[in-house]
Amino acid sequence: MDHVFFMNRAYQEAIKAFDEGEVPVGAVIEKDGIIIGKGYNRVENLFDATAHAEIIAISAASSKLSDWRLSGCNLYVTTEPCLMCLGALVLSRIDTIIYGAAEPRTGAIHSHFYRQQIESSFGYFPKVINGIMEFECGSLLSSFFKQIRQNGSTDTHK
């Protein structure tokens, strides 16, 4: 599987968020080499704290499959998912989470606490691959936050 190809598609989604003034995070869900769902962060424009790229991509992929179970599917996301999105990915039984840039503050994937608790509660934790297009995904976020600081905005979500 060409991780860079699919991460690049997630990156294109993140660009859409950037252009709409949202924290630039994008995601796609792939099954058997085909993208079956995609999304980008729309928290500010949809007035909805749950409108993260991953949640939108999960809903789209599930709708496409007419099944909430996404086993056999892989999620590509430009930034390490937060707790809400990790929970959603576990519930949807996605096979693999592939992400670009680490999110040291709110990223939930590499917390041993979360992993232990989730494995204990659900008997399951998706496989994880990180660092795909890490520099590009991280730079997009840095550019966004630099711009926000220059404009004096505060309280941006995610």
Add this chain to the structure above:
Amino acid sequence: MDHVFFMNRAYQEAIKAFDEGEVPVGAVIEKDGIIIGKGYNRVENLFDATAHAEIIAISAASSKLSDWRLSGCNLYVTTEPCLMCLGALVLSRIDTIIYGAAEPRTGAIHSHFYRQQIESSFGYFPKVINGIMEFECGSLLSSFFKQIRQNGSTDTHK
């Protein structure tokens, strides 16, 4: 604030889920004594693992306020929220989570691990009140799962 009044409204939402063959969980969000969002579990019928009562109620309340920030709002839900929903409630900055029945396996609210991690990452954790209409909310769940077992269904979500 009359917790039983609002929990009863959440319970009415859970009944809708029950009648549609979904795991019976319902939620309402209250602000200044008025219900501004409600939802019930629709995972099976919407083909969407993220379609928990709390997520639907958060989206509805945020849309009503035209603001993803739900500070000053309280969530009533018939069952202890899972990890995804706890994450969503933290992100939306809800004031208080009031729930009915505990969910020992996948409930995330009373895990000290989650609380510590969330407080450390977000500097915030909602206030929690539990046990409101506990018997009624728990009985509704028990009745549902008893019915599921009698019908031989498996793999029901949440």
